[in-house]
């Protein structure tokens with residue numbers, strides 16, 4: 001075995017039913033940019049029938065890792081696990097300069113202090129960009145960065161009124177801790193509002209998702225081990241994330257760290273914040289929100305975690321809020337971890353496709369339960385000058401429940 005288990009590769013029967021679900025195949029129409037074609041490439045690499053040439057790597061690099069092919073596959077091919085196993089192998093065959101650049105990206109994005117320092121000038125540029133943001137992709141992205149939350153950091157424990165219905169350990173993320181601190185606060189407040197005791201493990205770090213995406217499997221395992229220990233030590237009933245990409249990786253900790261009891265426990269108890277809130281139920285919202293809201297399904301929430309109904313159910317409970325249909329709601333927006341930084345051309349194509357559909361939906365607000373999607377879609381809306389905002393459903397719910405600004 002070079003990098004992947006043969007049984008997983010062999011479970012593909014080449015029926016092609018996944019092709020129409022794959023965003024890169026839909027855009028390019030080439031077999032080698034489809035799930036089936038990529039599985040062929042991986043098998044040929046695995047068997048040594050093909051060398052990892054620049055062209056072969058290109059087709060595999062263009063995969064978003066969105067896992068839209070998984071629910072479409074009648075044979076249950078674990079495509080996400082296949083591409084995840086292929087990435088570290090590809091990493092070893094990259095040109096030195098490219099490998100170093102990607103390692104630097106992993107180092108910055110998975111360390112909170114470095115990430116926070118890197119995002120500070122970005123936030124400033126966004127604030128100063130004004131109308132220039134409609135002319136530059138990077139200024140639009142900078143302008144999409146939300147303002148930091150005011151006040152003290154979240155306390156280590158927040159008790160609800162009355163007897164708690166259970167305890168949730170809240171993951172505040174690495175990138176999200178710097179960029180989406182207000183959404184983290186709103187998540188904690190909503191959980192407490194639902195009668196949940198919230199603990200925020202001080203020893204938490206990055207979950208490893210971004211490192212995995214960049215093929216840095218060893219770094220991902222180190223981070224996952226640390227994270228699993230910090231969360232398992234809380235003994236919480238639920239390990240909660242409001243970032244779809246992170247939540248999907250938490251659920252997969254058992255595979256990432258086989259035999260590790262902490263990882264197995266975290267994987268079993270991992271829940272998306274919206275999923276848990278929908279399951280527990282919230283009191284009736286106290287504020288109406290007159291807006292037409294379209295729900296974008298982040299890939300790692302819909303395909304990675306099977307969570308689709310929860311954001312719609314919760315948002316539908318808000319008075320005056322009208323849910324509108326979004327065509328291709330669960331098609332990737334091009335964000336896909338660090339994809340919009342490393343594969344800009346395809347990321348831009350997918351973003352343009354998403355923006356066309358948002359415009360056609362007539363929505364005033366797009367709700368997306370993942371920080372990466374929010375930044376990508378927000379930047380696109382700013383760049384096009386559309387009068388639509390992109391918000392995390394948690395933030396909309398916090399406002400409706402009188403818990404947010």
Ligand code: SF4
Nearest residue numbers: 012013015016018073
């Ligand atoms: S991945 Fe699944 S759907 Fe796609 S070709 Fe293989 S068996 Fe068919």
Ligand code: SF4
Nearest residue numbers: 022063064066067069
């Ligand atoms: S993960 Fe997404 S981009 Fe990659 S093959 Fe599957 S559907 Fe296509």
